[in-house]
Amino acid sequence: MMILDTAITIQEHRLASLLAEGVRQARERNRPVLVSTVLRAPQYDPLVFFDHGARLADERVFWSSPSGDMVLAGVDRAWDISASGSTRFTHIATAWAELCGGALLDDPFGMMGTGPILMGGFSFDPLRPPTELWAGFPDGLMLLPRFLLTRADGANWLTINSVITPESTLAAETEKAQRVYELFDGDGELAPMAPGTIRQAEDVPEAAAWQEIVREVERNLRGGELGKVVLARQYRVQGRTVFNPARVLNRLRVQYNDCFLFAVARGERCFLGASPERLVRLRHENVRATCLAGSIARGATPEEDAQLGEELLASAKDRAEHEFVVRAICDNLAEVCGGRLSTGPLSLMKLRNIQHLFTPIVGRVSRGRNILDLVERLHPTPAMGGTPREPAMAMIREYEGMDRGWYAAPVGWIDARGEGEFAVAIRSALLRGSQAVLFAGCGIVAGSDPAREYAESCLKLRPMLSVLGGGA
């Protein structure tokens, strides 16, 4: 047994015998064998763990549910499952179930968010040809981290995953697993980010051109069959120095703690954000989904703020935009929840610089469902695509003229039982070195005003822009 300063205690003989059994089984069964060990971990900041991971590996993932209730920091890849096209969700779910089927688990605790967990995401539209911007982010990519630090209910857990193939050797697998010690090195603090780190920024397309697109789409919506189409745009930023994802996440954690924080880092690119929008959660057959659509600014005073909230609640246009989302989510979940589905009251979700109309949905599914099945049914909701779904997607392809990549698409995790949680990857940016591409979109309905939609998209860019150093 080896005890380190950081008090991570690994029973190395136990890990070694599990790995040896994995090597034996992989050869005997002539297939990959997943081996997973869960340990108690010290009170170490998962974000520091994520930051240290950059020294060790090209691939890192981060997830935090609102208020940090469940934090997952994954470093290095033990395995991945990628997929393209319209079968991407089922392909990944099937391959994952197969891998978990023959797994060797050493987990005396059984805590949610520990053990074998796949983390990653999907592109918004698998029918749109990909571009260089999103290289390394295919239609679907879920990573099994080699090392996963979980914070749940105030305690930390460390999972070490290995996937052993018939070609693996015990010595190589042991050596890879033991690199975990390097992640707990150092003082456990993140260096702060220097303020004013942005040198230059531009709207893509240019503001007037984007408003022209909104105008044209709005014209199409008047009297047509389409109810709503979401149009997005980019804001491209050039930093003074390379953006460090962990420091950016650290600022998001301070300023947007009520959101889902997520990051998927692959080589020099990192997609990250702070999204207020859950797509769906599945835990013990209980489903939760979020309808979020309809937006207005926060007020400078409590009175003004309350007045703006009232204005949003009374706005027929925003209510219509919101209702499309509620109806679609209920319809899509009704197929699996039947009558065990209920819609909470409409209220306001107040975020740091924007407020939204919000309706929670809860339901129950029968045993054996997996979260990816629910993600497939729900994505894209009319909050990100439009309604009806297919014609709205076709219109986005025709008018938007950009590669959304993983923006506005599902990002999250699934465990070995098929449970997990996905958020919608909005309020997000793709970092690459000292460059960042930020994304924001707005629901367009008949009667939408291009200038107001542009202003709303600016509000939605603000969270990422402020943490990148571009003002409040």
Ligand SMILES: C=C(O[C@@H]1C=C(C(=O)O)C=C[C@H]1O)C(=O)O
């Ligand atoms: C598309 C975005 O946000 C979505 C669009 C909203 C709207 O149009 O009112 C509100 C919340 C989100 O569902 C984004 O932030 O990029």
